[in-house]
Every structure is written in structure tokens, then in C-alpha cells.
Amino acid sequence: xxxxxxKIIYTLxxxxxxxxxxxxxxxxxxxxxxxxxxxxxADISVSARVLAEFSDILPDDQKVPNTLAELGKKCLLPxxxxxxxxxxxxxxAQLKACVKELQEKGYKLPDYPDSPANxxxxxxxxxxxxxxxSAVNPVLR
Numbered sequence: 824x825x826x827x828x829x830k831i832i833y834t835l836x837x838x839x840x841x842x843x844x845x846x847x848x849x850x851x852x853x854x855x856x857x858x859x860x861x862x863x864x865a866d867i868s869v870s871a872r873v874l875a876e877f878s879d880i881l882p883d884d885q886k887v888p889n890t891l892a893e894l895g896k897k898c899l900l901p902x903x904x905x906x907x908x909x910x911x912x913x914x915x916a917q918l919k920a921c922v923k924e925l926q927e928k929g930y931k932l933p934d935y936p937d938s939p940a941n942x943x944x945x946x947x948x949x950x951x952x953x954x955x956x957s958a959v960n961p962v963l964r
Contacts, residue, residue, distance in 0.1 A: 834905065913955045
């Protein structure tokens with residue numbers, strides 16, 4: 824970030840919190856624009872977290888950055904300002920619905936294994952486990 828240039832990172836979430844996020848963003852922009860503060864959006868939705876977790880198996884045109892991990896690193900910098908609005912603490916049911924929706928959109932993600940039968944399925948379940956619950960709060964608080 825250039826000296827004298829301020830930036831706020833504004834997190835994007837899912838479901839009902841996304842409505843509040845989208846409604847509040849224009850207000851933030853209105854108040855920060857006169858001061859020259861840049862607003863950068865960062866997608867930490869469940870779908871973004873799933874895609875980031877499995878980027879190693881996705882084709883290049885479907886890969887997304889691990890924004891949550893990037894924000895975690897930025898939290899350690901004194902010049903970082905993040906507006907983190909409420910996000911869902913995704914349940915397994917919500918995660919499975921998210922994976923199904925992404926698969927229907929052409930993403931080649933593995934199914935969530937409810938009862939892993941082998942090491943590969945256990946590893947898949949562990950990776951999906953990073954995307955459920957309050958995955959965001961421990962990183963950004």
C-alpha cells in the first residue's frame with residue numbers, strides 16, 4: 824500500500840448476512856470516498872472457502888485464492904483495516920448444499936463423505952471441515 828493511501832477490506836459473506844453486507848457497502852463507500860479511502864472487497868463466503876480449499880484439484884479457470892488465509896496474514900499488519908460483517912457458521916447440511924450447488928455449476932469437487940471409508944475420504948472430510956462452523960472468526964478476531 825502506498826504511503827498516505829488508506830484502504831479498508833470489506834468482507835463478503837453468504838445468505839442473509841450478504842443482504843446486510845450489500846446494503847451497508849454503499850454507506851461505507853459514501854463516507855470513505857471524500858477521505859480517499861479505498862474499499863477492497865474480500866469474499867469469505869462458504870463457497871469461496873470451499874473453492875479455495877480445493878483449488879489444487881480445480882482447473883485454472885475455476886481456482887480462487889484463499890482469501891480467508893490472506894486476511895489472516897493481513898490482520899497481523901498494523902495498517903490493516905477490515906470490516907467483517909456477520910457470516911454464517913456453516914453446518915454440514917449447509918456445506919453439502921453449497922458443494923452440490925457448486926458441482927451443478929460445473930466445479931469438479933468431491934462429494935462430502937458423511938462416513939469416510941478410507942484415508943482419501945477422511946482427508947476430503949478433514950478439508951471440508953476447515954470450511955464449516957465458525958471458520959472465519961478465529962482468523963479475523
